Amino acid sequence: MDRSEETVRCRDVSGRLREIRLSYGSDFVSPGSVLSQQLVKANEQLYVRKFVSKSDGGRHPRLYRLLDNEVRAGTRLAQVFADRYPAELARLVAYNMDTDEPFVLLRAYLGDPAAAAVKRFDDAERRQFQIGVLRALHLTGVAGVVHGAVSLDAVRWSEGQVQLVDFESAERAGEPRADASTAPVRSPEQIAGEGVADVRDDLWAAGGLIRALYSAAPQDRSRDPERLRVLLGDVFDNPLEHRPHAADLLQKLHAPVSSPPVTNPDDALREGRSLFDRISADRRRTPGRPSTISAAPRPKSALLMLAVLAVVVCVITGLVVLL
Missing domain, CATH: 1.10.510.10 (Transferase(Phosphotransferase) domain 1)
Incomplete structure (x- = not known):
């Protein structure tokens, strides 16, 4: 790779857009990985960058699925364990799957x-x-x-x-x-x-x-x-x-069985999903058929929907620098 530094856009594990200045280092090999890898630095921290080049992806489309698996697992683990993330698991920091060369960034591995x-x-x-x-x-x-x-x-x-x-x-x-x-x-x-x-x-x-x-x-x-x-x-x-x-x-083995406090990522979405379901059910009702849901008048429902969408848009379009 001929570039040594680059500012890239990516998403953190919460899905928020970020800008990161990467300094590219040497190739990296992990025997359990099929994907291309290299070491990179951002804000003086070392990361493992896994990626699928355009040429590799053209020859082996399956590589995109492997990278997607890494993202899905990494975001789930990060959202469950949050700021008490266990050292026993590789830690995803950011990713971008919407580029010609999709990639993930993980904290440098132990040992x-x-x-x-x-x-x-x-x-x-x-x-x-x-x-x-x-x-x-x-x-x-x-x-x-x-x-x-x-x-x-x-x-x-x-x-x-x-x-x-x-x-x-x-x-x-x-x-x-x-x-x-x-x-x-x-x-x-x-x-x-x-x-x-x-x-x-x-x-x-x-x-x-x-x-x-x-x-x-x-x-x-x-x-x-x-x-x-x-x-x-x-x-x-x-x-x-x-x-x-x-x-x-x-x-x-008479070993301790414990885990750090966890959060359920689905909990944060439950209220919004419930609201969406109520609004959708209200709109699907057949004329003359009584609704089983005590919904607010349609204008208020529409306003609630717009409010939810506005919050989502604000979250996913916020552009900040990776700490």
Whole structure:
């Protein structure tokens, strides 16, 4: 890339427009990512920029979907955890999907990919790593996000701290399962592509990751150490509806199960949606049919609609500098 600095427009995790001055750095490689990446600076802070170039997008349109998954997961996590965002999860800061080269900006990741470090782990570090991975999945579960590609490639390690990154295969819990083709380990339901995404899908992949720490044979659990069978038996031996959650495995490890205070992003929209539904229902009424809604006179309803729209427009068009 020949440019070294550029002012770009993007949206923060709340959807507000911002202007950011970026200084472009070196290419960046994260083994769990398919997308192009580079390091950038803004306001003296280091970020990871993931993007789809026009040429790459033309050859591989699927890349746009992977970037969109990163945005959807990142905005959900940021809105749920707000200013108490957990260090165990990669943090989306801004994005722009309406440009020839769509991109996302994430805070610089912790440490290094875990694959090399785990080979040197002692028993205490293995336990710490297991707890870190399960805690990360507990947090994504709280937010209703399914990572979709949990593996050593998507986990970072920094002096005892785990961070889960690369949400390119992510889905929202309750959505129809998509083809998570980038995931090296998938649950039977993911492989079949049946039903809806469930936060416990990630536990299947995490179980495989934890077994790999002990060099367990991928297809043969009969020789697993007893502690692994106790910890993971319910993950692999049960249908989805009877599988444990990450919090259950943390309890088996006698590790704390906690999460920061969360907010439900849907709550902020509920009143506006309710108002919209009332107005829409009022307008759809058949003449002569009594309404089941005690609506205000139509002029007031119209004014309320205009007021809601005005607030939305003000929010999404405000242009400020990223702090």
